[in-house]
Amino acid sequence: MVADGQRLRVAVLGAGLIGIDLVDKIRRSARLEPALVAGRDRNSLGLRRVADMGHPTTAGGIDAVVEAGPFDAVFDASNADSHAEHWAALRPTGTTLIDLTPTGLGAVAIPGVSSHRSAARRHLNLVSCGGQAAIPILHAISKSCTPTYIEVISTGASANAGRATRLNLDQYIATTSDAIRTFTGVREAKVMVNLSPARPAPPFRVAMTVLADGIRPAPVRTSIAAAAQAVRAYTPGFKVASLSVDTGRISVAVEVTAVGGRLPRHAGSIDIINAAAVLLAEQTAAAPR
Structure with a gap:
């Protein structure tokens, strides 16, 4: 547990679009201190931008993070193929590793849905940007009825998908x-991803279709509204764009626009997963070691 007024010393692995926005959010947090950003290319634009913000950088990757540590928390914003290696290197140091890559390793962490179980864990998995946008809504729906099939289609601007994101789509x-x-307890779930090259770039949109038994429209609508309000507490640009509740079927779409930072408004996919990551890091300050 961190004493009142004391900031967590954190590091970021990865200096791409996600890593740069993470640094921006971390430096605005009252509980976190951005102590190091690690990449692999000393000439990368990302590391230069972070250095221009006035924060320490290194091109030494995970080895440099371990050497400079220990840190209270490390954000892995690199790629899924490297994450297991990063966890193996950091686990002996006792740090909290927050995984923004879609590896599926660690304790799944969704603010407001799993935080009561994950705050004290030291290896957190944030699933994906689409998961962060959809799961609070789907979890709320599952408390009001019994889903039998769920389909989720995420559509984001192509400009927001860097090389690591494209390599990690599977x-x-x-x-x-x-x-x-x-x-949700559903047996069958299908997930699809669209990267749109449209101009102007579209906002991040996640469309969900739920087939379910025992749908009661009023409780479903109330649960979705409450879930959306909870997400907006840490991602203000989150909104329910459309909602239809019929016999046996619920169709809901959410949109996320980035607000209040360096990101363009269409980069809601980055905004929501980074906001969740920072919130979960802040919650570790109150979790017993």
């Missing part, structure tokens, strides 16, 4: 599907 789909099944 893991994204598998990890998100598993998390949906875990938090």
